[in-house]
Amino acid sequence: MKKELLMGTALVSTLGAASVAEAVSMSMSGNHQVGMEFDSPSGGTDTNAQKNDNNFTVSLSETTDGGMTISSSFKLMDEGSASGAVSGDMDAGLTLAFTDGSKLDVINAGNASGSHAVSIPGSAGAEGVTVTSSNVAPTGLDFGTDSTVFGVEYHTAADFLADGLKLSVSASTDSGAAAINTYRVDSHYAIGATYVSDLGDTAITIGAGISQADGSKRETAVVNDTNGSHIGLSAVTGDLTIAVGFADGEKAGVSDNGSDEYTGDVVAAGVKYVSGDLTFNVGFANGSATDNTIGSTGGNADSTDETSASVSYAVAAGVTAILGYTVVEGEDDGVATDDGSAWYIGANMSF
Numbered sequence: 001m002k003k004e005l006l007m008g009t010a011l012v013s014t015l016g017a018a019s020v021a022e023a024v025s026m027s028m029s030g031n032h033q034v035g036m037e038f039d040s041p042s043g044g045t046d047t048n049a050q051k052n053d054n055n056f057t058v059s060l061s062e063t064t065d066g067g068m069t070i071s072s073s074f075k076l077m078d079e080g081s082a083s084g085a086v087s088g089d090m091d092a093g094l095t096l097a098f099t100d101g102s103k104l105d106v107i108n109a110g111n112a113s114g115s116h117a118v119s120i121p122g123s124a125g126a127e128g129v130t131v132t133s134s135n136v137a138p139t140g141l142d143f144g145t146d147s148t149v150f151g152v153e154y155h156t157a158a159d160f161l162a163d164g165l166k167l168s169v170s171a172s173t174d175s176g177a178a179a180i181n182t183y184r185v186d187s188h189y190a191i192g193a194t195y196v197s198d199l200g201d202t203a204i205t206i207g208a209g210i211s212q213a214d215g216s217k218r219e220t221a222v223v224n225d226t227n228g229s230h231i232g233l234s235a236v237t238g239d240l241t242i243a244v245g246f247a248d249g250e251k252a253g254v255s256d257n258g259s260d261e262y263t264g265d266v267v268a269a270g271v272k273y274v275s276g277d278l279t280f281n282v283g284f285a286n287g288s289a290t291d292n293t294i295g296s297t298g299g300n301a302d303s304t305d306e307t308s309a310s311v312s313y314a315v316a317a318g319v320t321a322i323l324g325y326t327v328v329e330g331e332d333d334g335v336a337t338d339d340g341s342a343w344y345i346g347a348n349m350s351f
Contacts, residue, residue, distance in 0.1 A: 024060045024061060025060070025061050026058060026059070026060055027058075028056070028057065028058055028059070028351075029057050029059070029350075029351060030055045030056040030057055030350070031053070031054070031055050031348055031350040031351070032052075032053075032054050032348070032349045032350075033051075033052065033053040033126065033322075033346060033347070033348040033349070034050070034051070034052050034053075034346055034347065035050075035051050035125070035126060035322065035344055036048060036049070036050055036051065036344070036345055036346065037049050037050075037125075037126060037127045037128075037342055037343070037344050038127075038342065038343040038344075039128075039130070039340065039342045040340050040341050041129060041338075041339070041340035042339035042340045043337065043339070043340075044340075051126040051127075051344065051346065053126060055075065056076040057074070057075050058073060058074055058075075058076070059071065059072075059073040060072050060073065066099075068096060068097065068098055068099065069095075069096070069097035070094060070095070070096055070097075071094070071095045071097065072093065072094050072095065073092045074092065092105075092108060093105060093106050093107025093108040093149075094106050094107060100157050101157030101158060102154070102155060102156050102157045103154070103155040104152065104153070104154050105152060105153040105155075107149065107150075107151075108149040108151070109147070109152050109153035109170055109172070110147055110151070110153055110170065111142075111145040111146065111147040111170055111188060111190045111211055112153050112154075112170035112190040112191055112211075113142070113144075113145045113170075113191065113192045113209025113210055113228070113230070114142040114145030114190075114192070114209065114211070115153070115170075115192050115209070116168060116192030116194045116207040116208060116209045117140075117141045117142040117145070117192075117207055117230055117232065117245070117247075118141065118205065118207040118232025118233065118234050118243055118245050119234070119243065120141070120232070120243045120244070120268045120269065120270040120283060120285070121243060121270030121271055121272040121281045121282065121283050122270050122281060122282075122285070122308045123283065123308035123310040123324040123325065123326055124279070124281055124310040124322050124324060125308075125310050125323070125324020125326075125345075125346065126324070126344050126346065127308075127324050127326050127342035128326055128328075128342055129326065129328035129338065129339075129340040129342050130338075131304065131328065131330050131332075131338035132337060132338060133255050134255050134302075134332055134333070135302045135304065135330055135331075135332040135337070135338055136251075136254045136255060136260060136262050136264070136289050136291045136302055137264060137287035137288055137289040137302040137303050137330065138247075138251070138264050138266050138287045138289065138304075139268070139285040139286075139287045140247075140266065140268075140285075141230040141245045141246075141266060141268060142228075142230065142247070143228060143247065143249065143251060143264065143266065144211055144213075144226055144227055144228015144229070144230075144247065144248075144249030144250065144251055145190065145209070145211050145228060146185045146188060146211070146213045146215075146226045146251075147170065147172045147188045147190070147213070148172040148173065148175070148186065148187065148188070149172070150174065150175065151170060151171060151172025151173070151188070152170065152172075153168055153169070154168065154169050154170070155167075155168045162195075164195050164196040164197050165193065165194075165195050166193065166195075166196075167191070167192070167193045168192045169189075169190070169191050169192075170188070170189070170190045170191075171187075171188065171189045171190075172188050173186070174186035179216040179217055179218040179219075180218055181217070181218050182253065182258035182259075183216070183217040183222065183252050183253030183258045183259075183261075183294060184215055184216060184217070184253070185213050185214075185226060185253075186213075186215050187213065188212065188213035188214070188226075189211070189212055190209060190211035190212070191209065191210055191211075192208065192209030192210075193207070193208055193209070194207045199235075201237055202235050202236065202237045203235070203236045203237075204233070204234070204235055205234040205235075206231070206232070207230075207231070207232050207233075207234075208230065208231040208232070209229065209230055210227075210228070210229040211227060211228055211229075211249075212225070212227045213225055213226040213227060215252055215253065217252075217253070217258075217294055220294050220295040221295055222252045222261055222295060223261060223292075223294075223295060223296070223297060224263065225250070225252055226249070226250060226251045226252050226253070227249050227250055228247060228248065228249025228250070228251070229247065229249060230245060230246065230247035230248075231245065231246055231247075232244065232245030232246070232268075233245070239273055239274040239275065240272070240273050241271065241272040241273075242269075242270075242271050243269065243270050243271075244267075244269045245267075245268045245269075246265070246266065246267055246268075247265065247266045248263075248264065248265035248266070249263075249264065250263050250264075251264065252294060253294075255291070259293060259294055260291050260292065260293060260294060261291065261292065261293075261294050262289040262290060262292070262302070263289065263290050264287060264288060264289035264290070265287070265288055265289075266285060266286070266287045267285070267286045268283070268284065268285040268286070269283070269285075270282060270283035270284065271283075277313055278311065278312070278314075279311070279312040279313075279314075280309075280310075281308075281309060281310045282309045283306075283307070283308050284305075284306070284307050284308075285304075285305075285306045286303070286304070286305050286306075287303065287304045287306075288301065288303045289301075289302045289303070290302075300333035301334050302330070302332055302333065303330060303331045304329075304330045304338070305329040305330070306326065306328050307326070307327045308324065308325065308327075309324070309325050309326075310322060310323060310324035310344075311323045315347070318350050318351055319347060319348070319349050320347065320348045320349075320350075321346075321347050322344065322345070322346050322347065323343075323344070323345050324343070324344040324345075325341070325342070325343055325344070326341065326342050326344075327340075327341045328340055328341070
């Protein structure tokens with residue numbers, strides 16, 4: 001009887017405490033994009049498929065009496081994509097925003113170098129030409145910005161050391177688990193920076209970063225762990241945006257079974273122009289890589305040239321119609337392959 005009374009007292013106390021506790025502030029955002037892709041590979045059969053991109057994010061935040069804001073967020077997903085899985089959703093950790101304007105991300109914080117990669121305009125559609133898994137040539141500036149979920153990232157306030165400058169640093173560690181057959185990132189450290197300035201009527205943004213990661217694979221040591229550096233520049237004059245960027249580095253754990261590593265580089269450029277309800281995007285990316293089996297030297301040349309364009313029309317508030325087109329030319333181990341083009345037509349509804 002005494003145990004039942006103690007349990008009852010504890011339950012009532014808990015419920016009473018919960019009834020007076022204040023809830024954190026909550027907001028929701030997301031989008032639903034649906035359309036059709038028409039893929040025409042040069043060495044295969046034309047295909048078409050429905051393409052969906054659904055995102056629903058819940059953001060939580062609250063401010064302490066001392067003025068520090070504590071925030072986090074999570075995504076709602078289909079049951080087929082379990083949270084925490086390698087290919088599933090990776091929910092945010094915690095973000096502490098301080099009164100001086102600086103922030104600290106803890107748990108699944110990300111990579112400071114990738115946080116400062118300049119955005120290069122390209123097609124707003126969901127089209128793409130599928131390349132073979134052995135063609136590892138990268139096309140994004142942030143290809144060398146790996147990290148683990150056991151990490152932190154610190155962001156300075158704006159105008160750090162100089163007007164328009166913002167800096168981030170990050171580091172992560174491993175879980176202590178034994179190495180497995182597939183290459184796995186165990187730790188990283190990175191630094192990134194963004195500088196914003198005005199040049200007459202043009203707003204200039206320069207972003208750069210450098211990252212170094214260490215990883216492991218059972219019974220085989222890599223020659224070059226994942227690392228990379230990038231720099232990009234974006235110029236905005238009225239409704240016109242022009243951006244260019246360059247990145248190079250090494251990456252391990254690629255191809256269909258994670259057994260390759262490569263040395264690669266990327267050059268990308270893009271233009272975006274807004275005219276009333278219409279938005280025009282054009283982008284180009286050239287990636288090259290020399291890949292080989294993990295633990296070996298030498299290698300073969302891969303490359304990917306990707307050109308894309310799109311026209312977006314604001315049909316109504318939050319509703320955008322999209323027409324996109326992408327052309328890809330590629331080489332795998334020095335042999336022309338992976339060529340083709342793809343169309344996309346669809347609409348995006350955001351909230």
